[in-house]
Amino acid sequence: MKAAFEFTKGKLPLLVSIPHAGTALTPEVEAGLSDAARPLPDTDWHIPTLYNFVRSLGASVLVGNYSRMVIDLNRPSDDKPLYTTATTGLFPDTLFDGSATFLPGRAPDARQRQAALEAVWLPYHQQLQQELERLKAEHGYALLFDAHSIASRIPRLFEGTLPDLNLGTNGGRSCDALIEEHLAARMASQQQYSWVVNGRFKGGYITRAYGNPTQGVHAVQLELAQRNYMDEQPPFGYREERANALRPLLEQLISAMMSSAQQIA
Template identity: 40%
Template sequence: MTGWLEIDRGEAPLIVAFPHSGTDIPADYEPRFVSPWLARKDADWWIDRVYGFAGELGATTIRTRISRSVIDVNRDPSGASLYPGMTTTELCPTTTFAGEHLYRDGGPDEADIEERRRRFFEPYHQALETEIDRLRSRHGQVVLYDAHSILSHMPRLFDGELPLFNIGTNTGMSCASALRDAVTAVVAASGESHVVDGRFRGGWTTRHHGRPQDHVHAIQMELSMRGYLQEPEAPDPDNWPAPFAPKAATIDTLRQVLTACLDFARTR
């Protein structure tokens, strides 16, 4: 751990990344936000706790403690949208998912954004590459599993209720089809709703680090939060974040998912 970056090294050919579970806001940034609560509202609340069993499987975990409202380490660093034509938030978001303004002064300028890229974005992805290289040199093949969560209903981003399990492979380009099919089979067997490359096809992590031709397979899981907490109808400072209340069936399915990732990585 280096203060804002937590790395727990395992020896299995699996990395589980948590780019959005952080809630820390550096003291020099906080006064610019409308409120600390808004600046933390869209965190992937408790998602690192959801996968608390990952270390037992021998996985390496990498987590940033910095709030995604400071900088979103799962966006294209150039600022280009990963979902052209769809509503999304920026590299350094200026609104919440619901469209609420985050800043009192309009948001960071180019110099601010560049400073945040150097301070947080680049070290985070360098850490991912370092762990990928370490494990690939040992095993020959590695799976990078990007763990996310979001409220089941987010009208500004998608219609209706999101499936419980949302698998992203950048339309099959970030990992081998065998890995995609293995993970899909696990969630399908759970009987819960699921989709592959639906609204969430994978962010910068899967698109940038996933190189199946080099035996680096990246896959994203966007989990609807109803799988591990009671979602309020409208989040507010009194009810959000909701307490961590994991459903045993959801955790069991995710354990099977990571086990399937390991089985794939160990079978070249």
């Protein structure tokens, strides 16, 4: 079985988590996928490539290897819903557009899902927690940047077109107010990309579970509209010219998070 994640240890007090870029499948999931799910449309395609600059900066990077069709790393292990509006669960039975994930009668059974929880979900979160503890012990605080992307139009999940950048801080509870303020100011300082703070995407389980500013752990989630760096239709091609235009702003956001955290510390 493929490893649950790929991890790079850095020297900065920053961990970049990328839970939804994986495409690996367990045999039972691969055999049972519907035609709509087989292209893995709900993947955060190319996010490790888009954020490849963070390694050279010295950040730690954690990337999930398995598709969210196997198990969603950004949902709680008890599968408690994160949103009152339409969403998907720990073991997605429907795609974002409402289509069935699996052929009739072909979804993994309870035993297979428990195995995915133990072999994929738990190792990712153990590594995430372990690294945050290491960073805090070494630097006095830890920063968690949870990197995501999604198609810009999904009527089942939200009305109209999604803003280009969707920053989530769990309503201001997952990071210090100064960090949120500086990130918002950096997005407001440019006019190329639309943005919102704590709009439709306020942060998933990772942001909510690990962000604890009173304990020196500051977490944010950035949900990107995929139109800004890739094709949103299969085969989901990477658009390097768009990515190169977007990447400087992402670098500025990472820089703003780190500089504001240093002021707090």
